[in-house]
Amino acid sequence: MALAKAVEASGLSLERIQRHLELRGVQVSQSTLSYWRRGRSRPERPESLHAVAVLEEILKLQPGTLTGSLGDKRPRGRWVERAAALEGIWQEAAVDLGRAINRVDRLLASPAKYISLRDVVVIGSDRREIEMRTSSVIEAFEDGVDRLLVAKVAEDTDLSTGDIVAKRSCRVGRVRRDDEHNLLVAEIILDRVLRAGDTALVDLRMIADPGADSASADRTFIRNLRDYVLEVEFHPDAVPVRCYSFTRSEKGAPEVETGDLWIGTTASAHLVVHEAQAGSVHGIKWEWE
Incomplete structure (x- = not known):
């Protein structure tokens, strides 16, 4: 430009x-x-x-x-900024997500990165996912960052895309759903405008609407991430017989088991990843029988 x-x-x-x-x-x-x-x-x-x-x-x-x-004026009500920072979503859904974003009027993606990220997935007594609580620290690349985009991708067996709820230091702005592609895109507005190098805490709840038993939780990384923690909390009446971690180096790569995970007296298991690489997938799977 x-x-x-x-x-x-x-x-x-x-x-x-x-x-x-x-x-x-x-x-x-x-x-x-x-x-x-x-x-x-x-x-x-x-x-x-x-x-x-x-x-x-x-x-x-x-x-x-x-x-x-500058060229000609853009059409009012139809022009949307290109999303440049789509964090923590399925990479293979990015094209479809772009279609969903194109239905949103002037929805801006934030030029920011995640410094650390923790996901806590909650499984109910019916063996289905209730929600995923996400706590993260983001850092602005440049001045003027006041919001970010968050995308939630539903499983094929889910009844709907569910919902996104913001906690404490941020709030949910505009929300658009793309039922055809099982996508929900939300604008998360920070409690202050960040300058380059500033950090902010972002706490969200991803409400699930499952239609079948849950058997895994994972995250695909669009960018490198220094520290990632994934925890799965099981209901005391729904504890699996086995739980293990897995990874994929990139989209389409074979899945590799990385070890069994202990389910403690709190009926939970967790995975810690240091220096997650862009394009990789890290997650937890479990077996009910």
């Missing part, structure tokens, strides 16, 4: 650029500048177009260098 290249060539931070704009009587937030630079939104209002013209002066560009690259 022309603006991104111009900012990089100038050596100016977004904070300095914003300050130069203010000195010229133009008010634009750093988050807006960040979205313009990454192409996640575009200036269209008259005041925004004026700001772009002033940016050309600040960045020492020929008049029209930026304004001439």
